[in-house]
Amino acid sequence: MSRRQNRAAARRDVRMDEELHERVRDVIASIPPGKVSTYGDIAAAAGAPSPRLVGRILAEDGQDVPWHRVLRANGTPAPHLVHRQLELLRTEGVLAEGQRVDLRRYRWQAQ
């Protein structure tokens, strides 16, 4: 077993999996309508080890949370969701220029 896999296994064994999963969904659920956040911000706020985990969690269990309010760091949605996501955001008053949302204006942060 590699060093990396060792660290990962150790972290998982500390019941991190479910708690993290839950924290990530809580953070996403706390994003108010009309605002958006990024995978990186969510990861930081929820204490996730990396933004990839956030995307992974949403992929497997994103139906109960406002997943459409989560964008990539450059303000664009994940490629396979673009149209659906931007349309949902539009109904909340979040407008996009092309495929990009202006994060300076719509980004939400805990502060």
Add this chain to the structure above:
DNA sequence: TAAGTGACCTATA
């Protein structure tokens, strides 16, 4: 053990 694959990020050219 190694390599591939994501709802990712930052830096650089």
Add this chain to the structure above:
DNA sequence: CTATAGGCCACTT
């Protein structure tokens, strides 16, 4: 704007 490059973590082959 696009394209690489390197880093990241969990999971699958």
